Amino acid sequence: MxxxxxxxxxxxxxxxxxxxxxxxxxxxxxxxxxxxxxxxxMNMESCIHCGMCADACHFYIATEEAKYTPIxxxxxxxxxxxxxxxxxxxFFKILGLxxxxxxxxxxxxxxxxxxxxxxxxxxxxxxxxxxxxxxxIEIGRRGMYEAGLAPKELVDRAAQQAETGVPEAVExxxxxxxxxxxxxxxxxxxxxxxxxDIMVCAxxxxxxxxxxxxxxxVKVLNKLGANYTFRSDAxxxxxxxxxxxxxxxxxxxxxxxxxxxxxVGASLVLVPECGHxxxxxxxxxxxxxxxxxxxxxxHVTEYFAEQVAAGKLKLNKVDGxxxxxxxxxxxxxxxxxxxxxxxxxxxxxxxxxxMYNHQGYSFCCAGGGGxxxxxxxxxxxxxxxxxxxxxxxxxGAKRFLTSCSDCRVAFDDAGEHFNWDKKTESLVxxxxxxxxx
Amino acid sequence: xxxxxFARGPMLHFALLVFxxxxxxxxxxxxxxxxxxxxxxxxxxxxxxLMVGTATCGLRSWPHKEFIGRTAFGEAVGYGYHIGLFTIVxxxxxxxxxxxxxxxxxAPWWPTLPGGLITxxxxxxxxxxxxxTIRRAMHPPLRQISNFDDYFTLAILYAIMLSGLxxxxxxxxxxxxxxxxxxxxxxxxxxxxxxxxxxxxxxxxPARFVNxxxxxxxxxxx
Ligand code: HEM
Ligand code: HEM
Ligand code: SF4
Ligand code: SF4
Numbered sequence: 001m002x003x004x005x006x007x008x009x010x011x012x013x014x015x016x017x018x019x020x021x022x023x024x025x026x027x028x029x030x031x032x033x034x035x036x037x038x039x040x041x042m043n044m045e046s047c048i049h050c051g052m053c054a055d056a057c058h059f060y061i062a063t064e065e066a067k068y069t070p071i072x073x074x075x076x077x078x079x080x081x082x083x084x085x086x087x088x089x090x091f092f093k094i095l096g097l098x099x100x101x102x103x104x105x106x107x108x109x110x111x112x113x114x115x116x117x118x119x120x121x122x123x124x125x126x127x128x129x130x131x132x133x134x135x136x137i138e139i140g141r142r143g144m145y146e147a148g149l150a151p152k153e154l155v156d157r158a159a160q161q162a163e164t165g166v167p168e169a170v171e172x173x174x175x176x177x178x179x180x181x182x183x184x185x186x187x188x189x190x191x192x193x194x195x196x197d198i199m200v201c202a203x204x205x206x207x208x209x210x211x212x213x214x215x216x217x218v219k220v221l222n223k224l225g226a227n228y229t230f231r232s233d234a235x236x237x238x239x240x241x242x243x244x245x246x247x248x249x250x251x252x253x254x255x256x257x258x259x260x261x262x263x264v265g266a267s268l269v270l271v272p273e274c275g276h277x278x279x280x281x282x283x284x285x286x287x288x289x290x291x292x293x294x295x296x297x298x299h300v301t302e303y304f305a306e307q308v309a310a311g312k313l314k315l316n317k318v319d320g321x322x323x324x325x326x327x328x329x330x331x332x333x334x335x336x337x338x339x340x341x342x343x344x345x346x347x348x349x350x351x352x353x354x355m356y357n358h359q360g361y362s363f364c365c366a367g368g369g370g371x372x373x374x375x376x377x378x379x380x381x382x383x384x385x386x387x388x389x390x391x392x393x394x395x396g397a398k399r400f401l402t403s404c405s406d407c408r409v410a411f412d413d414a415g416e417h418f419n420w421d422k423k424t425e426s427l428v429x430x431x432x433x434x435x436x437x
Numbered sequence: 438x439x440x441x442x443f444a445r446g447p448m449l450h451f452a453l454l455v456f457x458x459x460x461x462x463x464x465x466x467x468x469x470x471x472x473x474x475x476x477x478x479x480x481x482x483x484x485x486x487l488m489v490g491t492a493t494c495g496l497r498s499w500p501h502k503e504f505i506g507r508t509a510f511g512e513a514v515g516y517g518y519h520i521g522l523f524t525i526v527x528x529x530x531x532x533x534x535x536x537x538x539x540x541x542x543x544a545p546w547w548p549t550l551p552g553g554l555i556t557x558x559x560x561x562x563x564x565x566x567x568x569x570t571i572r573r574a575m576h577p578p579l580r581q582i583s584n585f586d587d588y589f590t591l592a593i594l595y596a597i598m599l600s601g602l603x604x605x606x607x608x609x610x611x612x613x614x615x616x617x618x619x620x621x622x623x624x625x626x627x628x629x630x631x632x633x634x635x636x637x638x639x640x641x642x643p644a645r646f647v648n649x650x651x652x653x654x655x656x657x658x659x
Contacts, residue, residue: 046640054578055507066577130645286476336656360658
């Protein structure tokens, strides 16, 4: 790998990281080993090197470059495991069958672990051994963070979000932004109520780019007469700690949401249209905190679908425009929200044209896992997206929906680049626009 | 002691010891790491997750339709040489006798296939293994991820297959010597088994089960 790539990567304050190379690798490996239980170790141990995972990954499929083979992205950690802590570690060490992993190796692997993986989980479904390939990559990222080798873009955002609750420098506090959105779109947004059944968050990317989606969610909540509130101290739904691979920052960021939810006595935290926010709060927050959370976590589509099923939310039928839906990976494939979006679409009478790869098997938007934020990965991302846009076109759809703001950011960027004739719309907005009075 | 006696005697016993204890240790060392407690509210009950985990053990043997277009060839070859290997080892007359002697039982009901048929299967299996090896060396992702273990394991299997065929087809050389080579290669396979990828035979179902189970708890795709 070229030095420029390596330099570009010098993340997590690598420049001022004054530990020795040895100590940094050590840090990476012990953080990695912490992620270990029997299940992860089994994943480490059982790869048969069949290469099939490459055939699941959009980055390999789009480029046919061998280095994008999913299990190869975890190679350094797999190697270190076999050499340092596997069942026959001394054997591999003495015979020199597994080379020692060096800081240079890890530097070289930054690109593979962060710049060319969305943590989308598709590779985990193809593996004939049943390995959780994507989880190995995710744990590898956590090791990289500890070695000071996570990309700066992600680390800076994560650190800032952990400290201030907002992942970027903002001119206006998000609470003010939220109020403005309410005024502009004519919806009453409940903010900082002392007690509420439901605490709601908003995706940072929607606050900035698609405020109408935030307004739409609120409109439906108001219509349902839900007892909800946003909290100034925990508006942002995303968790940049998850992207950056930092257990510590991810936990701090999650704790902010958890604390606010506890404070208002919420029995439900509603995650807006953001896949990663859902996965990290729904499936990782409690694990990081080591406690069962005193509230349920639901995605907004899940909650709305429940209301539809309970007869509390009635929707008008929309036009017959052929429509494709992109399943956000963290929400559907990995998060398990399989049916809710389709329940809503069928209630809306959407003329759904499924892509060949859909629901659990859909291709990622290619922007997930922090890749939207890593500018230098854009050329690779676009290659994968070209494929995805074609798949959407192949359905003959005229309307294109999804339920993740991060996916929309990715599609918008690709759409602009390729002069795509479709706009990526929010499913929640479609719901909000078609409430039966 | 002749070479053949050595191969059938002390070496085989040593190899069996390494195999049994090695396999047990490799499995136990993983299990010792412990299974973590999970705190997230699960989507599906434990019973359902157990069911899905069990189902995944079988279902993952067939690729999802979304993948089959890209993986069919590799999988067909893989199925081919596995079926070949199992047929030879479990239905070839000399092997059936060997297993009975090894485990000390007599099983007149154990079916065998005619030697000629086994020879044909053996040749086909070698051809499929050749294809797998060539793919490993040529197909970019396979080439990228392959290491010593992959080639060494294949080399041992070739040694077994070729010496076996040599003995059956009566190639040049003394029969005892060729047979000794066959058995020594088999012993090597046993010795290497716990250290390398051959462990997949033991890991495959636990790995599929665990991941199917954990995914089912979340309601995620399996
Ligand atoms: C429970 C029994 C077993 C199962 C379910 C199983 C399954 C698999 C699978 C899924 C693969 C990957 C296939 C591919 O590359 O397309 C594989 C590869 C392989 N298996 Fe097995 N296996 C079993 C037992 C064995 C045994 C007993 C041996 C040999 C003595 C063996 C030898 C191999 C070899 C050598 C490869 C890799 C070939 C290569 O280099 O590509 N397997 N096995
Ligand atoms: C090309 C495929 C193979 C052929 C044609 C073949 C053929 C033979 C023959 C002719 C014998 C001699 C039996 C005797 O004279 O006592 C033998 C023995 C044996 N074979 Fe194979 N074999 C093949 C593959 C394998 C494989 C894949 C294994 C195990 C993985 C295996 C394990 C053994 C063992 C352990 C014996 C020793 C039996 C004894 O101690 O007499 N063979 N084989
Ligand atoms: S998680 Fe997705 S992006 Fe990452 S290696 Fe697997 S298939 Fe590729
Ligand atoms: S598909 Fe699974 S077994 Fe095959 S190379 Fe990838 S991780 Fe290893």
